[in-house]
Amino acid sequence: MPREKALVYLVQQSVWDSPMESMPLAMGYMKSTALADERIAREADIRILNYRGGKTLSSMANEMFRDGVPDVLAFSVLGWNFRTFGSLAETFKQLNPDGWVVMGGTHVAHQGNRVFRMFPEVDVVVNGEGEFVFRDILSAYLDGTSPRELNAITGLTYQSPEGAPVKNEDRARIENLDDIPSPFLTGALELTDDKGDFRYDVAIMETNRGCPYKCAFCYWGGAIGQKVRAFSRERLREELELFAKHQVHTIVLCDANFGLLRSDVDFMDDLIELREQYGFPRALETSWAKNKSKSFFEIVSKMKKAGMRSSFTLALQTLDDNTLNLMNRKNMKVNAWEDLAEWLGKEGLDLYAELIWGAPGETVESFMEGYDKLSRRVSRIACYPMLMLPNTDYTEQKSRYGIISVRGDNDDFEYMLANNTVSFAQNQQMQRFLYWARVVAEMCVLRHTWVGLRELAGITQSEALRSIGSYIEESGDPAAEPLRAAMASAIGGTGDIAQGVTLFYTDADSRELLLRWWASEIRPKLAEEVAPVVEEIFRFDLLTHPVYHDPDLPVPADEALPVVSLRGEGYHVREGVRLEYDVPGIVAALRGDREADLRRAPMSLDLYYRTGSHNAVTSTNHEVIIHYMGMSKEEALANAAALETSPATSELVSDHGGCS
Structure with a gap:
């Protein structure tokens, strides 16, 4: 019996394998926009399938097709799920040869040739913003149009009847973002679980789209375009109030440069007012504006006065002038960061920084010098390995920079192995340092210890981190073996530091190993007049670790x-x-x-x-x-x-x- 409605699956998968779901915002936008069309709402049944990062391909396939096979299967694609979704497309076509497969997202936009070559089962690749493109694709499907005859729809690449990629004209950016119906306010995105509790780890929002910069490593500026467009204050306030009523603790913004626009101050005013009214939300996390304007300082002052928590980001990526020049960031005010870091520190506000290892122009020496210079103001430094992303300058000019890369074992990102200024051996050395820097410093296993070691004992943060790494990697202590295995797995292909982080926070043996490292490698280097103070700072760090108990076991x-x-x-x-x-x-x-x-x-x-x-x-x-x-x-x-x-x-x- 024919279906009364066309069945449409919108599929998203998070990078994190966490017990709680990550909000599928992109697919919420797709669904709300499509259902705003009366005909689509009448003739299509649109469902969001949201998977955690640890979900296996076979389990997804069994769940996805257990209760039936859709007519249209659409994927929100990023580097970590590209291969999985390509395999699911192959399975889908075996079950429904006439069904349509659509891929969209930053990893496949403008990459139709490669997508179709690797996964010929894919029918359509969406280039750029997808809300209204996907609406038009669904309308074409309902019209009975062939997926090989989509020349009338701008903003996509499809396969011709002969199987050749056909890239249509790009679609103009959405000028009025309020034309996209809110997935929260329309109910297109389910917000609660069976118990009525908010079902996601955080609430994800956008207040604007676009980026005024052209950084060589980044998709935001390179492919999205320079013009920044904002959602209306009225809409954003309604969404915030909905989250407040659901007692959402943390709002995470997808903006590229929050604090750049004057309207961002209005957003913060509304957030604080609603928190005073409902008690929620409690915290805001975002990518802060690279150049700190008057609006940024006003927002920070308001947040401090209201007791609103956030982590303020110094998205520096490097402190080396030559590398900054090759990144197209040489003239950005973000590079005058020290005064800002000092001001935030004196205000007692939480601050972290971002660095990229392996960017063209960087050397081991310049990176470590920059890391320690930065650590004098910011101990929590997120150090990311260089990834070559589609539609960026680094990827499109690999030969210019001498970049040698390899695809990830469990993702489709290109990882830098060597370039004009970094040898293969040097990169291997730095990957080990980055692992311990991320696990121990970025993830706050130690927070205050660094300043005590530096100012009272003359031991830099990088020196202490290399000491931790060497001790664990060379120790015969049985407690070191799980941490060594976690490191080997992470730098050998998975890139996942979660196992190491979990060990330090939940495993008593790993914590005891940290104490033995301190007694063996650090305590002998401390002058007697400062040793008791530095050791007490170290003890305080361990005391302030989160209180953790296995949720499936009773508390001792x-x-x-x-x-x-x-x-x-x-x-x-x-x-x-x-x-x-x-x-x-x-x-x-x-x-x-x-x-x-x-x-x-x-x-x-x-x-x-x-x-x-x-x-x-x-x-x-x-x-x-x-x-x-x-x-x-x-x-x-x-x-x-x-x-x-x-x-x-x-x-x-x-x-x-x-x-x-």
Whole structure:
């Protein structure tokens, strides 16, 4: 019996293998735009299939086609799912030879020739913004048009009747972004699970699209175009209020340069006002504007005053002038970063930086020099290996830069192996450093220790990280073997640091190994007059690790902590933590270039840890994990948007603690 409606599957897969779903925003846009067309809404049944990063190809295929085979199968493609989705397209065509396969996303846009060569089962590749292109594709399908006769639709590449790629004229960018119906407000994207709880790890939004820069490594500027267009304030406020009502903790923006536009200040005003009204959202994460304007500083001041948490990014990528020039970033104000870092540090605001290893022009020496220079202001440095992405200058001019690359084992990204300034052997050496830098520093296993080592013992952050790496890689200690295996797996092809991060945060043997490294390699290098202070800073770092318990197991009685509720959100409390020195004060002074009082000053404080850390400590998202670190009562109250700090603000929920 023929179907009453055409069945359309929109498929998205996250890069993260986390217990909670990542929001499929791209497919939400596709669905809401398509359903705004009355005919499509009447004649098509559109469903979103959203998979976690760890989902295998076979399990996806069995789930996808278990209850029937769609008529149109559309994929949101990025480098980590390209091969998987190509294989699913092959399976789909065996089940439904007349069905249509559509691919869109940054990894396949303008890459139709390669896509069709690798996966001839794909019928259409969308180039650029896909909302209205996909709507037109569905209309053509409902009209009975052949997928080999799509010459009337701009913004796509298809296969001719002879199988040759045909690239149609590009479609103009969407000028009025409000023409795209909101997937949240229309209900196109399901927001809650069967229990009525918000189903995603964070809420993902866009406030604008576009980028004014032309960085050689980046798709945003190279392929999306320079003009920045914004969604209306009214729409964004409605979406924020919906998330507030669902008690969403963190909003993550997909913007390339939040804080660049004056309208971004309005967005922050609305976010803060809604948080005061509903208690949520509590935190904002985004890619901040590379050039910090008056609007940026105004936003930061508003966030600090309101106690709104965020991680402020210095997206530097390199500190080497020659490399910056080849990146097309030489004249960007982002390179005058030190004053900004100093200002944010003195304001007590969380700050992290980004560097790329392996960019043309960079050497081992220049990278390490830049890393340590940057670490004087920012200890949390995200170091990413050089990836050659489609539609970027580096990929299109590989011969100019002498780039030798290899495709990933489990993804379709090109990884740099060597270039004009980096040998193969040097790159292998640096991959090991990057692994420990990401696991231990970027992911906050150690946070405050770096400034203590640098300012009180003359040990740089890179020196300490290389010491950790050498100790683990060369140790005969059985506890080192899982960490060595995790490193070998990550730099051998998967690129996944999650296993190493999880070990340090959840495995007692790995934490003990860290203590033995300290006693063996660091303690002997410390002068006696500063050793007790530096060791107390190191101990404080370990004390402030997120409180983690396996959610499938009962909490051991000796590990249970009381849990309090701050405006509806739970916090473990470790009461009466004794410190022999004023570690928070010393760290703040050292970071603020002030003289620290190193005299012994015993103190006691309570540490608060946000509950529910399981997702954070088993992921690779440093912007999330920072919200689960131990903090003072004042910081916890600010994080919970408490309006007052009286005892009534905090309500005791349990004397025994709960699983996080």
